[in-house]
Amino acid sequence: MLIALGAVVSEGQGSRVKFEIGGLSVAFHRPHPGKNAKIYQIIDARVFLEELGVIP
Secondary structure: OOOOOOOEEEEOOOOEEEEEEOOEEEEEEOOOOOOOOOHHHHHHHHHHHHHOOOOO
C-alpha cells in the first residue's frame, strides 16, 4: 500500500525496511520466521497513513 502511494523503500540492517513519502518516514522490521505483521506494526502503519492525510 505504501509503495502504491509513491513511497521510496530503503533496506536497512537486518530485517529493517524504511518507507519515505513527502518528507515523512517510517521503519518496520520484516516479520520472521512467519509473514504475519504484529498488531503494533499495523497500528504504526495506520498512524503513518493518517499523518500523510490518507484515511485507512
